[in-house]
Amino acid sequence: MAYVVKENCLKCKYTDCVAVCPVDCFHEGEDFLVIDPEICIDCGVCVDECPAKAIEPESEENVDWLEINAKYSKIWPVITQKQPHRADAHLFDGMPNKLKKFGIQ
Numbered sequence: 001m002a003y004v005v006k007e008n009c010l011k012c013k014y015t016d017c018v019a020v021c022p023v024d025c026f027h028e029g030e031d032f033l034v035i036d037p038e039i040c041i042d043c044g045v046c047v048d049e050c051p052a053k054a055i056e057p058e059s060e061e062n063v064d065w066l067e068i069n070a071k072y073s074k075i076w077p078v079i080t081q082k083q084p085h086r087a088d089a090h091l092f093d094g095m096p097n098k099l100k101k102f103g104i105q
Contacts, residue, residue: 001058002037003046004065007099009033009054011092012085017046017055019082028079029072032104036073037066052093068104 002025010032017033018026025039026046035046037058047055058066092098 001042002040002066002069003035003042003044003055003057004037004062004069005032005034006054006056006062006065008052008093009050010098010102010104011095012052012054012089014051014085014089015079015081015083016049016051018079020045020049021080024078024080025073026079027073027076029076029104031102032072033079034069034072034076037070039073052089072104 013031013033015026015033022043022045023039023041025036027034027036035055042057044057056062086092095101
């Protein structure tokens with residue numbers, strides 16, 4: 001099992017989680033992070049570090065997010081260090097239906 005980044009990361013893209021990952025399984029898109037499920041060791045240290053609470057364990061309820069994470073982790077580059085978050089991240093944190101509004105770029 002792996003952890004997955006879910007919708008609330010979209011347009012927030014805090015990278016606190018990246019700084020604590022022991023296996024460098026995070027990948028960075030323009031507005032979103034994903035976890036490579038093949039690299040993730042299921043340690044969970046990233047969960048508490050995410051200010052947007054956008055990381056959850058793989059489950060039947062978030063299989064679509066697992067597929068998104070798997071797909072984009074093969075395309076986007078690895079990110080290994082915390083970066084400044086978007087200045088407007090607070091405006092998007094908790095916004096419903098972000099995937100429909102913004103998609104993933």
